[in-house]
Amino acid sequence: MRYFLQKLSQFAIVFFIVTFVVMILMRLGLNAPGDPARTLLGGTADQGLIDATTQKYRLDSNYFTQYFFWLKGMVTGDMGFSVPNSLPVSELIRGRVMTTLLLGSYAIVLGLIIAVPFAVRQAYKRDSAFDKVGSGLSFAFVSAPAIVLAPILTLILIKENTITLWWPLNDYQVTIGGWFPRIGEKVYPWQDLGAHFKNFFVPTLVLTLPIAAIFSRLLRGDMVMTLQADFVTLASAKGVSPRRVLWVHALRNSLFSLLTSVGLQIGGIVGGAIVAETFFDLDGMGTMLVTAILSKDLFTVQSAAAILVACVVVVNLTVDLLYAVLDPRIRHIRALA
Amino acid sequence: MTTTISPATAAAPEPALPEAGTPTPSKRRRFKRPPIGYAFAVVFLVTLTLMAFLADYLPFIPYPDAKILGPDGRPGRYEWGPSWTAWFGTDGVSGDVFSKTIYGARTSLQVGVFATVFGIVVGGALGVIAGYFRGWVDRVVMIITDCLLALPALLLAIILVNRLDDYRNDTEWLGWLSRKWQIVLTLGILATAPLARIVRAQTLSLREREFVLAARSIGAKPGRVMFREILPNLIPVILTVAFTGLSILIAAEGALAFLGLGVEVGTPTWGKLIDENRNKIDEAWWATMFPCLMLFLTVLSFNLIGDRLSRRFDIRQAGV
DSSP: OHHHHHHHHHHHHHHHHHHHHHHHHHHTTOOSTTHHHHHHHOTTOOHHHHHHHHHHTTTTSOHHHHHHHHHHHHHTTOOOEETTTTEEHHHHHHHHHHHHHHHHHHHHHHHHHHHHHHHHHHHHTTTSHHHHHHHHHHHHHHTOOHHHHHHHHIIIIISOEEEEOOTTSTTOEEEEOOOSOSSOOOOOTTTOHHHHHHHHHHHHHHHHHHHHHHHHHHHHHHHHHHHTSHHHHHHHHTTOOHHHIIIIIIHHTTHHHHHHHHHHHHHHHHHHHHHHHHHHTOOSHHHHHHHHHHTTOHHHHHHHHHHHHHHHHHHHHHHHHHHHHHOHHHHHHHHHO | OOOOOOHHHHHSOOOOOOOSSOOOHHHHHHHHOOOHHHHHHHHHHHHHHHHHHSTTTOTTSOOTTOOOOOTTSSOOTTOOOSSSSSTTOBOTTSOBHHHHHHHHHHHHHHHHHHHHHHHHHHHHHHHHHHHHHOHHHHHHHHHHHHHHHHSOHHHHHHHHHHHHHHHHHHOGGGTTOOHHHHHHHHHHHHHHHHHHHHHHHHHHHHTTSHHHHHHHHTTOOHHHIIIIIIHHHHHHHHHHHHHHHHHHHHHHHHHHHHTTOOSSTTSOOHHHHHHHHGGGTTTOHHHHHHHHHHHHHHHHHHHHHHHHHHHHHTOOOTTO
């Protein structure tokens, strides 16, 4: 418990510092009074409106007061107003968050579904042809950033390619691709499940393949180490079935790096989503943030960044707690501390 | 410990000595396997670097702003596919994609290397100091790195580059900070956090070793212990992380350019090429695919070298 509180306070400090620094960064160079409001409202806004906005959000006071008022607004649900979108920021985020949430969770879950069985089998059949091909593939995908994968997958899956075969099937033509729409439309699963998956499949793939590769590399490495441990030999020796040894005894003790990495990837998924959403014109949090930063939409950036940091903090805490669930030894050490 | 890594010694396959007992088949095979991937990575990177920095003097690389005339003698959009006239085809402004890709490599490599050097100097220093002094210094450094890692890296990079650009326009003494150096600075800051963490972790274990104790007991000051005793032992770790980090930073530079936050207008980069030509992927796949391929091969090569180094020095870098 004490350990948990200590971690919580540490993460709270991180949250406040990051949100504060983001606020200062967004206001860099806007030093004259009224400048932030003018940026916020656009060049043509009249003086009365500028003064009113400055008053409302205390934009003429020092950074700490501004931060305090913004934070107070956040807590009470008022995230400010986004002028380029002429919407309250909370409305704007509500409209966008689902896309990224779905995209991100598909990517992580699909990544785990692909990575875990592959990695376990690779570790079990170490140095076999399967292991080598798997390692090579995962190495290649680790090195394939989203801006590389997105065009390649577009070429293979979205564009219609007519391929003319040569000998022995002289001039026989096959058409592959053209299975998915070029531009992702925001169709939610409760509206039309089929169309939803069609629209989200390629962007998800762009995010998930590198993630799956990272996961499987980590898990394979750890599994190889675990399978050499004495307790695995003992379990086999006392007659536990190989399948159970592999999937229960060994897997459970190999999950630590994977867990850390899952946490990191959840925290960083918006980074990948920025590229994927831009490429496939899906309007989610990623595209919203980029537009907001470029158009100096102060409150949107601040509030969205605060939400992201809060998510990262919560994920980190959860990962920390899961460590203790997985390994009784950690629970014990922490209880003593 | 040897810290100089020449490709020749690193690439030489180690002799498979008959060990006592029976060596497992897997072990034997691993000693014999020639390092194809590593050799490819070194050759590719050396060639690419040479071509990129000597591009002005090489006769077979046109200037990036040269117009390649189409078959009818006039410049046009996407006139050539991959051919002898234009090796990687031509793009929407009838520029040569091969030349733009090579000049793009110059930008990417420069940005990546400078940002990594920045990350090594700042992150390494922070890490060594935090690991050596521990206590509140360590706390402060860890909070800084936590803060840097709390926001998605690409998002932080977009904010920093965008704001630095505005800030420079308002501030006289920052005139030298062109777009390229803004990106270098931004990516360098991002590279600082993971490097600081790894160096700190290594320093924490190194400072308990006997040679550090010996140095301290004959009266060496902290600065000397850190620089002369601990730092040389950190070089393998830093080198390994630097290569892996370089691949991540080059990918990040590509992503920034793709989002419109690349270097100055007129300088070709891979990300910009991909962004400009992606809507024409149906008619002219070459203009998008070749920059993609180059970016992929570069990232892959740095990863391959990083992987080889980490095996050689037995370094685990799960956290990166």
